[in-house]
Amino acid sequence: MFNPLQHRINIDALRKYAQKNFPTLCQPRPHDAHKGTCGTVCVVGGAKGMVGAAFLAADAALQTGCGKVLVGLNQNPNPVPFFPTRPELMVDYAVDVLKTHHQIVDTWVVGCGLSRNETAGQLLKAIWNSSTPQLVLDADALHLLVDISKQLNPTKRADLVLTPHPAEAAHLLDTGVTQVEANRSWAARELASRYRAWVVLKGHETVISSARGALQVNETGNAGLATAGSGDVLSGIIGSLLAQGLEAEEAVPAAVWLHGAAADILAQMQIGPIGLMAGELAQAVRWLHNQLASTPSMTL
Numbered sequence: 305m306f307n308p309l310q311h312r313i314n315i316d317a318l319r320k321y322a323q324k325n326f327p328t329l330c331q332p333r334p335h336d337a338h339k340g341t342c343g344t345v346c347v348v349g350g351a352k353g354m355v356g357a358a359f360l361a362a363d364a365a366l367q368t369g370c371g372k373v374l375v376g377l378n379q380n381p382n383p384v385p386f387f388p389t390r391p392e393l394m395v396d397y398a399v400d401v402l403k404t405h406h407q408i409v410d411t412w413v414v415g416c417g418l419s420r421n422e423t424a425g426q427l428l429k430a431i432w433n434s435s436t437p438q439l440v441l442d443a444d445a446l447h448l449l450v451d452i453s454k455q456l457n458p459t460k461r462a463d464l465v466l467t468p469h470p471a472e473a474a475h476l477l478d479t480g481v482t483q484v485e486a487n488r489s490w491a492a493r494e495l496a497s498r499y500r501a502w503v504v505l506k507g508h509e510t511v512i513s514s515a516r517g518a519l520q521v522n523e524t525g526n527a528g529l530a531t532a533g534s535g536d537v538l539s540g541i542i543g544s545l546l547a548q549g550l551e552a553e554e555a556v557p558a559a560v561w562l563h564g565a566a567a568d569i570l571a572q573m574q575i576g577p578i579g580l581m582a583g584e585l586a587q588a589v590r591w592l593h594n595q596l597a598s599t600p601s602m603t604l
């Protein structure tokens with residue numbers, strides 16, 4: 305059984321911080337909850353050779369507590385793949401998911417392993433123009449955004465979240481990685497202003513900017529996160545919290561904090577930092593989220 309408490313995790317300090325900063329995250333699930341009240345995320349990505357990226361985001365969304373998670377792959381799979389380790393995920397060709405399920409989606413998470421081909425651009429445009437207000441863009445979707453932003457109506461998106469790493473931020477800002485890294489606060493705020501979006505500029509001490517330019521620096525996380533797919537996991541967590549009804553003001557910083565805290569817990573358990581795998585993060589997020597949503601006496 306996954307039990308970090310055997311490893312002297314200071315859960316009281318984590319709980320105290322979360323109760324102060326993320327009160328909704330700490331609320332227990334209502335007794336009358338059903339899957340329809342726990343939010344629906346659709347991850348759109350997973351082109352040929354990169355299905356794992358979409359899977360990591362989708363799995364993280366599920367393990368963060370989302371009621372239903374769809375995966376729209378940017379490839380027409382025949383037969384439709386099914387992840388044996390996660391039969392809970394509803395997987396199909398993204399074009400078909402958009403046609404048949406778009407009305408039930410609360411939050412789109414677009415970009416993880418999406419590729420930048422023509423279909424990817426069409427999917428991004430269709431999702432941008434859909435009626436779902438909440439949209440998280442990561443990885444290839446950020447590069448596509450540079451190419452097609454002139455074709456998109458900026459007022460269409462109420463809750464837009466961009467999660468660039470420094471190289472993606474540099475492309476979005478038409479500058480270099482060195483410039484971004486030399487002034488991370490500027491880069492995050494500038495992107496937020498240009499795209500009217502929440503921005504998560506990833507890396508050591510992730511910088512978060514609200515759409516209005518209010519900055520926060522996240523203090524959880526460690527170099528164990530420098531591994532393929534850990535950003536995909538973060539996108540899934542952000543999408544999941546938004547879909548569960550947390551306001552962006554809480555969901556975005558809470559997701560970044562949870563993701564980093566999960567990596568810290570795993571490092572303390574010696575499941576990292578060296579060799580930490582992105583797929584190991586979600587179970588630690590789930591454990592921590594449940595700890596936060598339980599009264600202290602229930603966790604003894």
Ligand SMILES: NC(=O)C1=CN([C@@H]2O[C@H](COP(=O)(O)OP(=O)(O)OC[C@H]3O[C@@H](n4cnc5c(N)ncnc54)[C@H](O)[C@@H]3O)[C@@H](O)[C@H]2O)[C@@H](O)CC1
Nearest residue numbers: 354355356357416417418419443444469470471481532533
């Ligand atoms: N299992 C999978 O299927 C995975 C698929 N992935 C997908 O693969 C596609 C391309 O990802 P790539 O990793 O090739 O491209 P990236 O955009 O992640 O990286 C491209 C370049 O940027 C540099 N870079 C990345 N992070 C940086 C940082 N923090 N500071 C400075 N430079 C940085 C890299 O070294 C590389 O040269 C994306 O769609 C992505 O979602 C990745 O998410 C990894 C896992």
Ligand SMILES: Nc1ncnc2c1ncn2[C@@H]1O[C@H](COP(=O)(O)OP(=O)(O)O)[C@@H](O)[C@H]1O
Nearest residue numbers: 469506507508525526527529532533534535536
């Ligand atoms: N040295 C580090 N310290 C803290 N967090 C890190 C470090 N390196 C990477 N991360 C985090 O790991 C994630 C990496 O995301 P990303 O670069 O998009 O990877 P991928 O594309 O492989 O998913 C981000 O959340 C980033 O903040």
